[in-house]
Amino acid sequence: MSKTVIELQGIKREFIVGEETVHALRGVSFSIKEGEFVTIMGSSGSGKSTLLNILGCLDTPTAGEYLLDGIPVRKMTKNKRAVLRNRKIGFVFQNYNLLPKTTAIENVELPLMYNSDVSAAERRERAIASLKAVGLGDRLEHKSNQMSGGQMQRVAIARALVNNPAVILADEATGNLDTRTSFEILVLFQKLHAEGRTIIFVTHNPDIASYSSRNIRLMDGHVVEDTENRNILSAEKTLAGLPLNEDE
Amino acid sequence: MNGTNLFKIALRALANNKMRAFLTMLGIIIGVASVITMIAIGQGAKKSIQDEISGMGSNMIMIHPGGERRGGVRLDASEMQTLKVADYEALREECIFLTGISPNVTASGQLICGNNNYPSSVSGVGTDYIDIRQLNIGKGEMFSETDIRKSAKVCVIGQTIVDNLFPDGTNPIGKIIRLNQVPLKVVGVLEAKGYNSMGMDQDDIVIAPYTTVMKRLLAITYLEGIFASAVSEDMTEYAIDEITEVLRKQHKLKDGEDNDFEIRSQQELSNMLNTTTDLLTTLLACIAGISLLVGGIGIMNIMYVSVTERTREIGLRMSVGARSVDILAQFLIEAVLISITGGVIGVLGGCGASLAVKWLAHWPVYIQPWSVVLSFAVCTVTGVFFGWYPAKKAADLDPIDALRYE
Numbered sequence: 001m002s003k004t005v006i007e008l009q010g011i012k013r014e015f016i017v018g019e020e021t022v023h024a025l026r027g028v029s030f031s032i033k034e035g036e037f038v039t040i041m042g043s044s045g046s047g048k049s050t051l052l053n054i055l056g057c058l059d060t061p062t063a064g065e066y067l068l069d070g071i072p073v074r075k076m077t078k079n080k081r082a083v084l085r086n087r088k089i090g091f092v093f094q095n096y097n098l099l100p101k102t103t104a105i106e107n108v109e110l111p112l113m114y115n116s117d118v119s120a121a122e123r124r125e126r127a128i129a130s131l132k133a134v135g136l137g138d139r140l141e142h143k144s145n146q147m148s149g150g151q152m153q154r155v156a157i158a159r160a161l162v163n164n165p166a167v168i169l170a171d172e173a174t175g176n177l178d179t180r181t182s183f184e185i186l187v188l189f190q191k192l193h194a195e196g197r198t199i200i201f202v203t204h205n206p207d208i209a210s211y212s213s214r215n216i217r218l219m220d221g222h223v224v225e226d227t228e229n230r231n232i233l234s235a236e237k238t239l240a241g242l243p244l245n246e247d248e
Numbered sequence: 249m250n251g252t253n254l255f256k257i258a259l260r261a262l263a264n265n266k267m268r269a270f271l272t273m274l275g276i277i278i279g280v281a282s283v284i285t286m287i288a289i290g291q292g293a294k295k296s297i298q299d300e301i302s303g304m305g306s307n308m309i310m311i312h313p314g315g316e317r318r319g320g321v322r323l324d325a326s327e328m329q330t331l332k333v334a335d336y337e338a339l340r341e342e343c344i345f346l347t348g349i350s351p352n353v354t355a356s357g358q359l360i361c362g363n364n365n366y367p368s369s370v371s372g373v374g375t376d377y378i379d380i381r382q383l384n385i386g387k388g389e390m391f392s393e394t395d396i397r398k399s400a401k402v403c404v405i406g407q408t409i410v411d412n413l414f415p416d417g418t419n420p421i422g423k424i425i426r427l428n429q430v431p432l433k434v435v436g437v438l439e440a441k442g443y444n445s446m447g448m449d450q451d452d453i454v455i456a457p458y459t460t461v462m463k464r465l466l467a468i469t470y471l472e473g474i475f476a477s478a479v480s481e482d483m484t485e486y487a488i489d490e491i492t493e494v495l496r497k498q499h500k501l502k503d504g505e506d507n508d509f510e511i512r513s514q515q516e517l518s519n520m521l522n523t524t525t526d527l528l529t530t531l532l533a534c535i536a537g538i539s540l541l542v543g544g545i546g547i548m549n550i551m552y553v554s555v556t557e558r559t560r561e562i563g564l565r566m567s568v569g570a571r572s573v574d575i576l577a578q579f580l581i582e583a584v585l586i587s588i589t590g591g592v593i594g595v596l597g598g599c600g601a602s603l604a605v606k607w608l609a610h611w612p613v614y615i616q617p618w619s620v621v622l623s624f625a626v627c628t629v630t631g632v633f634f635g636w637y638p639a640k641k642a643a644d645l646d647p648i649d650a651l652r653y654e
């Protein structure tokens with residue numbers, strides 16, 4: 001039915017630290033179709049971040065091939081990968097990584113600044129639309145240091161959306177947030193999923209798996225579990241059931 | 249990629265750190281301002297000396313008695329009396345490269361007119377003198393060849409003499425002034441020339457026929473010097489050769505014998521002074537250039553710190569699709585913006601400082617357009633040169649490492 005966005009064929013990633021070789025990924029193969037919401041779990045050091053960096057074209061595998069939207073990435077030059085990231089990837093980080101002293105809208109505009117096909121007017125328009133989509137339509141001119149963690153992460157998500165990417169990659173995007181705010185972010189991801197976006201979400205929290213459509217478990221550089229979730233819970237409902245924080 | 253966007257990005261980054269950007273600029277500002285001011289002062293000195301020399305007649309040639317002076321040897325009196333009126337007449341007859349020639353003898357003393365007196369001197373000269381020295385008659389007239397022939401007791405005076413001897417404003421023409429009991433009738437007044445750069449009053453002057461000064465005031469038969477002017481500045485060399493030839497013949501000097509006179513040209517003097525002032529300018533510019541260099545190193549230092557401090561930002565930019573060239577360009581643009589802005593402020597500051605020196609210290613100051621252009625170019629080059637290393641360092645960062653940087 002829907003097309004394959006990501007295809008990994010025997011991906012290996014080795015790091016050489018001094019005399020030793022660290023096998024972070026030992027042959028990972030799977031494919032992800034458009035519109036999937038995949039959570040990747042596994043213990044610390046199992047290779048989740050390494051995998052995500054490769055998926056995000058920040059890193060190249062030592063062996064194996066990776067096709068993003070049908071484009072083979074492994075042999076690409078650094079510059080081509082940068083352009084690919086700019087057009088096809090949206091990143092959300094655990095620590096938000098917003099530019100300091102910069103307004104929400106400017107942060108969201110950032111990926112489009114590196115795309116000369118987008119005019120200044122269009123850039124602004126898309127950034128505003130993106131911020132509205134994450135519920136921050138009224139915070140456009142707020143600077144990064146004038147926002148809460150949850151709001152900063154929303155700005156980061158808006159920034160990941162603004163280039164209309166083939167896939168959104170999140171590495172422990174809720175890791176720094178309290179339970180309630182985490183669920184608010186999760187509601188947002190579910191909304192994006194419902195809109196048909198492809199999401200790969202690395203997390204430590206096993207509960208989150210039940211809100212995604214598929215769960216991949218890594219252990220020691222191998223995929224040890226890959227299950228489809230037919231019974232997706234609604235984060236919105238869970239959120240409604242949570243006790244209200246006084247300061248929210 | 250997109251120049252305007254990169255420019256905007258760099259501008260934003262600078263705006264986020266205004267104070268730091270300004271402090272970084274300070275080095276460039278001071279450097280550029282001092283280059284411009286120093287060159288303006290140096291060239292001001294040069295130009296004022298040049299103006300003065302050409303005001304005195306740039307093709308003027310001075311002939312003095314006595315051979316070429318050799319270190320410390322005192323000249324005896326007879327050696328100082330080698331120039332005669334006959335020499336002057338011979339030069340006047342024979343030299344074709346000269347447009348004007350005048351003898352020169354000087355008598356000093358107290359000038360007296362009625363109740364007023366003023367210490368000065370009277371120069372005994374020929375009629376060509378005013379052309380050679382580029383003097384102009386303001387009132388009355390110059391004395392004539394007839395006056396010279398008759399050793400007439402007449403004179404032409406400068407404005408300072410008028411001010412001191414006729415303080416009540418009476419017309420000096422036709423009045424009698426006295427020097428050492430000899431009465432001289434004032435026939436003309438020279439146009440005022442003001443002070444020269446060495447602080448000499450050029451209007452403190454009285455000229456009279458040389459015959460009058462020689463016979464009536466000094467009772468001598470030799471000349472203290474001869475002033476002449478060459479046909480043009482370029483012809484000065486030929487004129488000097490010609491004069492040398494005529495004088496050697498006059499003085500019956502044999503081949504191999506040293507000249508018993510000395511010829512100096514204004515051009516020679518001006519060349520010498522130019523060399524000196526150029527050296528001065530170069531020296532000043534070098535000192536100022538060093539401060540510009542220090543300013544450049546300041547930029548490198550700050551940019552270097554800034555790259556380290558903004559490692560995560562660089563990582564983020566790379567993760568959203570900035571290529572190495574984009575990062576390189578951003579940091580280079582930042583460095584160049586700092587140095588160009590510093591350059592603009594420095595140019596304004598330098599011009600301001602130059603004018604301040606001009607108005608407050610009354611120094612002759614000439615702002616050189618080329619020094620503005622030069623320091624501006626140097627600035628930009630400085631920005632690129634010193635910004636390159638930190639920018640390259642930023643561009644070469646690995647995105648993952650940069651994102652993880654603590």
Ligand SMILES: Nc1ncnc2c1ncn2[C@@H]1O[C@H](COP(=O)(O)OP(=O)(O)OP(=O)(O)O)[C@@H](O)[C@H]1O
Pocket residue numbers: 015016017022023024042043044045046047048049050051
């Ligand atoms: N740049 C690197 N150089 C050397 N070894 C590395 C590097 N990056 C990761 N590794 C190693 O690869 C393995 C996988 O690391 P990775 O960061 O992918 O783990 P993770 O699953 O994301 O862990 P966590 O849940 O703690 O974030 C680890 O053993 C780690 O030490």
Ligand SMILES: [Mg+2]
Pocket residue numbers: 048049050
């Ligand atoms: Mg990790």
